[in-house]
Amino acid sequence: MKQDMIVILDLGSSENTALAREIRALGVYSEIYPHDITKEELQKLPNVKGVILFGGEHRNVDGKDIDVLPEIYDAGYSVMAIDHAPALCEMKLASMPTEEQLRGFVFDTCKADTNWNMKNFVADQIELIKEQVGDRKVLLALSGGVDSSVVAALLIKAIGKQLVCVHVNHGLMRKGESESVIEVFKNQMDANLVYVDASERFLGKLAGVEDPEQKRKIIGAEFIRVFEEEARKLSGIDFLAQGTIYPDIVESGTKTAKVVKSHHNVGGLPEDLAFELVEPLRQLFKDEVRACGVELGLPYDMVYRQPFPGPGLGVRCLGAITRDRLEAVRESDAILREEFAKAGLDKKVWQYFTIVPDFKSVGVKNNARSFEYPVIIRAVNTIDAMTATIEDIDWPILHKITDRILAEVEGVNRVCYDMTPKPCGTIEWE
Ligand code: XMP
Numbered sequence: 001m002k003q004d005m006i007v008i009l010d011l012g013s014s015e016n017t018a019l020a021r022e023i024r025a026l027g028v029y030s031e032i033y034p035h036d037i038t039k040e041e042l043q044k045l046p047n048v049k050g051v052i053l054f055g056g057e058h059r060n061v062d063g064k065d066i067d068v069l070p071e072i073y074d075a076g077y078s079v080m081a082i083d084h085a086p087a088l089c090e091m092k093l094a095s096m097p098t099e100e101q102l103r104g105f106v107f108d109t110c111k112a113d114t115n116w117n118m119k120n121f122v123a124d125q126i127e128l129i130k131e132q133v134g135d136r137k138v139l140l141a142l143s144g145g146v147d148s149s150v151v152a153a154l155l156i157k158a159i160g161k162q163l164v165c166v167h168v169n170h171g172l173m174r175k176g177e178s179e180s181v182i183e184v185f186k187n188q189m190d191a192n193l194v195y196v197d198a199s200e201r202f203l204g205k206l207a208g209v210e211d212p213e214q215k216r217k218i219i220g221a222e223f224i225r226v227f228e229e230e231a232r233k234l235s236g237i238d239f240l241a242q243g244t245i246y247p248d249i250v251e252s253g254t255k256t257a258k259v260v261k262s263h264h265n266v267g268g269l270p271e272d273l274a275f276e277l278v279e280p281l282r283q284l285f286k287d288e289v290r291a292c293g294v295e296l297g298l299p300y301d302m303v304y305r306q307p308f309p310g311p312g313l314g315v316r317c318l319g320a321i322t323r324d325r326l327e328a329v330r331e332s333d334a335i336l337r338e339e340f341a342k343a344g345l346d347k348k349v350w351q352y353f354t355i356v357p358d359f360k361s362v363g364v365k366n367n368a369r370s371f372e373y374p375v376i377i378r379a380v381n382t383i384d385a386m387t388a389t390i391e392d393i394d395w396p397i398l399h400k401i402t403d404r405i406l407a408e409v410e411g412v413n414r415v416c417y418d419m420t421p422k423p424c425g426t427i428e429w430e
Contacts, residue, residue: 015084034255155278224269247286328373353378
């Protein structure tokens, strides 16, 4: 292992991820572990240079204050305790370390080296993956999203053809998306890639289904079914790789933090398909995952792409999905992305896409009455997707996009811009 590490023991501070990020920003790797880690477990961790006990507002668990095991103090590491636990319900935030104190502890007391960078991370992970997997095989559902793409690139580097990537095209992908997965991973990286075109199957299951939740459930369940069928066809696979990243772990609940939402990246596979997990990104924050992707040579567009929901264009083709409207969503989305890239908005706006509702309006085209669908443009900015504001797009850009959509997308006679922030609207329409 190439990186020194400062271990943060979680005594209930909601700031512990911020502290880990702060230490990593100093160039020193940091990980958070549960408060009840044993001395033996701690000593097994590689290159630990120091330990921070970080108490906070959630220190009281089930009516009792939690603490670290006393043996931790005899583990042979420098220890710093920070507490901003509520004293008589008041927050004692004053005891948070200034950056200077933190630097003093990390560099002067612990003598940690600034060797946390993506080059070293990649080198370490390759070593760890090789150690875990040996000469056995690993399966990965490769959606083409940032996390699964970075995991794939890392595993290809570590174990080459022992990785089997399965890319399921559910027919709700954006224009050119599956093609780019094949181009990058099969053609450029020479990956062992199984491409499954399940478009017809998904569209068949979704035919006539109007309810958004029902649509999401069908897409999720069908995805697992298709993936499972492919997994059964492949023999001798012992591991399942997942693009789990650090925020997924935190949001799924720790010993002191409540569950925000359960994350299932592949989730719900039947028990008889028992795999051991390989999750090399589980300690990375999103920006670090992207940096790792760049280090591994993935294309910029793949690494810095905007978020795209699992159910894909299915939740943007409102109501019961029809082929003509799905095509209208896909084509208008492609035009929007192209024009945003030309205007430099792709690097500025957090998420942007089009929606096609399931009603028509009257218009006039080529001197004749038309009765066709509208396209709605949505472009939002947000930090955490919990709230969002709309992007104030310059009128000339909107005019250009509108003209192109009306001229190039079949079955569309109207374009609208969604002015709604979140709340009241959600980012997606379904
Ligand atoms: P909403 O519509 O809830 O979306 O404001 C917040 C963010 O989450 C994305 N989103 C999803 N991502 N699976 C995903 O992986 C989903 O089912 C899903 N639904 C919404 C949405 O695109 C936005 O970035």
